[in-house]
Amino acid sequence: MIGASGEQRLALALGAGGVFLAVAALVIALLSDDDNTTTTTAGGCRVTTIAENELPAVVTITVAGPAGSETGSGEVIDDQGHVLTNDHVIAAAASGGNIGVLFNDGSTQVARLVGRDPQTDLAVLQVEQSDELHVIRFGSSQAIQVGQPVVALGAPLGLSSTVTAGIVSARDRSVTVPADQGTALLVAAIQTDAAIKPGNSGGALVDCAGELVGVPTAGVTVPNENGTASAGSVGLGFAIPSDFAHSIAQELIANGSVTHGFLGIGVDSTTAGNGLFITAITPAGPAADAGLQVGDVITKLKGEQATSAEQLLELTLTHKPGDTVAISYERRGEAHETRLTLGSR
16 A cells, blocks of 8 residues: 555545545545646657657547446557556446447447456457557566656546656555455556556556556545545556566456466564564465464565565466465564465466
């Protein structure tokens, strides 16, 4: 969770075009519904060139289904017509409904849902193959650096083909957001001050070469007196890294779903803040097979200090069944190490 203080006061409220999660003095809003701003250059990026070359690959997505309606963004990622977006953009029509795609040239198509993964908040649609399709190029999110310029492309507040510019203000953020099946974790999220708002969800965060480095998903705003999100941006937005998004997209295209790892463990942060206290173990599960017991305190995961339950969730999202991870733990004050082989949900 992200907050301005240690206070853990949470408030959920429905707002126009999205779900807003108030955390302490901030509001993290899923971006599904700025001004239409284009900058000639920004931090070395020729934004006008990026807009001209990449906007044809970015689409506006409109959804209507039994669970309601939604507006978001997406990008064509291959010549087969696959479109990458956020799961929360299409969730309203996941059980039936209509998904429409508006292209930069004004043409429209009905899209088919290929697959979705609520746990990572990613989904893939498909439109008809055509010689007119423009495909966005994937860049390496691993190679991006804090301070480098980036450009966001999408449909904030339903304003199609909007372009904003900024920088990468931080990397590797763990951001938990509301999801269709509980919560989703934005793994190693990219933080940016490029103006993004509801409707940018699922769109494109690109580098100066016009290559996709992230999928804008969530933003932070200051709440109004009634606790709902204000219209102003405070320059804190979060994007799913392109390397991770590409991996999930390929699995969705191949299988229609994603298989995540399973640990079979429940934990709580210790009051001393020096580990994760094991509160539950699934019988005959991966953690039990690794020798872990209720009452143990996990001190390190893959060599890194264990400080948050989100680290365990991230392990399940970034590793596959059969992968093995190193775990250090304490039992009755004595240090131990084990290797846990992830299972499958």
